[in-house]
Amino acid sequence: MTLTDLANPTKFLALTARLLPWLVGATILLFLIGLYQSATAPDDYQQGATVKIMFIHVPNAWLSMFVWAVMSAAALGTLVWRHPLADVAAKAAAPIGAAFTFLALLTGSLWGRPMWGTYWEWDARLTSVLILFLMYLGLMALWRAVEDPSRAARAAAVLTLVGAINLPIIKFSVDWWNTLHQPASVFRMGGPTLDHAFLIPLLVMALAFTLLFVTLHLAAMRNEILRRRVRSLQMMQASQKAA
Amino acid sequence: MSLGSYASFILASYLAAALVVAILIGWIALDYRIQKRHLRELEESGVIRRSGRSATEIK
Numbered sequence: 001m002t003l004t005d006l007a008n009p010t011k012f013l014a015l016t017a018r019l020l021p022w023l024v025g026a027t028i029l030l031f032l033i034g035l036y037q038s039a040t041a042p043d044d045y046q047q048g049a050t051v052k053i054m055f056i057h058v059p060n061a062w063l064s065m066f067v068w069a070v071m072s073a074a075a076l077g078t079l080v081w082r083h084p085l086a087d088v089a090a091k092a093a094a095p096i097g098a099a100f101t102f103l104a105l106l107t108g109s110l111w112g113r114p115m116w117g118t119y120w121e122w123d124a125r126l127t128s129v130l131i132l133f134l135m136y137l138g139l140m141a142l143w144r145a146v147e148d149p150s151r152a153a154r155a156a157a158v159l160t161l162v163g164a165i166n167l168p169i170i171k172f173s174v175d176w177w178n179t180l181h182q183p184a185s186v187f188r189m190g191g192p193t194l195d196h197a198f199l200i201p202l203l204v205m206a207l208a209f210t211l212l213f214v215t216l217h218l219a220a221m222r223n224e225i226l227r228r229r230v231r232s233l234q235m236m237q238a239s240q241k242a243a
Numbered sequence: 244m245s246l247g248s249y250a251s252f253i254l255a256s257y258l259a260a261a262l263v264v265a266i267l268i269g270w271i272a273l274d275y276r277i278q279k280r281h282l283r284e285l286e287e288s289g290v291i292r293r294s295g296r297s298a299t300e301i302k
């Protein structure tokens with residue numbers, strides 16, 4: 001199956017039906033391994049047991065940006081190549097990205113209270129991630145507000161690409177400004193600074209959440225294709241009744 | 244496994260993640276059933292796709 005074949009929604013649905021059971025199985029397996037490793041990971045000498053919050057906070061924070069990057073690629077697909085599934089991909093990804101961003105903010109707050117003494121601080125990293133969350137909500141509202149799907153797709157694609165400016169701001173906020181949030185400790189020049197006892201469960205959980213995203217995204221794309229099929233059939237029905 | 248004095252923060256984080264993921268899965272599964280039901284109803288009312296294929300066909 002080529003990329004061109006995937007432009008055909010029916011072929012895409014067939015591929016999704018074949019892939020989803022395997023993805024669900026792999027996601028569950030990775031979560032079981034990741035959760036076991038998280039539960040048995042030692043306490044950090046500074047953070048104590050709260051280091052376990054990192055195993056869900058960090059993957060969700062990574063995914064909050066990754067999902068917007070996926071939506072930005074899809075936005076290019078909508079505006080430049082007019083790929084039939086590009087807008088479907090972007091629209092299906094937005095609520096999942098919003099959920100990951102919400103979890104990153106929430107678990108970050110729950111870690112911050114015992115470690116920093118506060119649930120929230122208006123520092124550059126936290127504020128830029130909050131803006132990302134609001135952009136997800138705005139984008140979802142835009143898709144709902146514009147009735148014509150092709151107009152909604154173009155407007156959402158432009159907004160997504162404009163919003164992508166926030167991604168490097170989030171990533172480098174800890175370097176550009178003096179923030180309460182600690183600098184990168186995994187993806188950095190010179191390699192990770194984390195001990196393997198924490199790095200391995202973190203990476204397994206990150207892979208598990210990434211597979212969860214892929215699984216949910218494919219399922220949500222399938223739903224969106226069916227929703228558009230319903231819409232076109234309802235329009236056919238209405239025109240048949242009018243004729 | 245001892246979670247120490249911050250157990251409530253750790254458990255709240257994991258429970259919140261589980262809840263949000265469960266809501267996402269439930270919402271996507273419910274949406275799938277709703278769309279399939281709409282398509283079945285449209286097909287039963289005699290509306291067919293231009294290709295002539297079943298609207299609920301996904302394989």
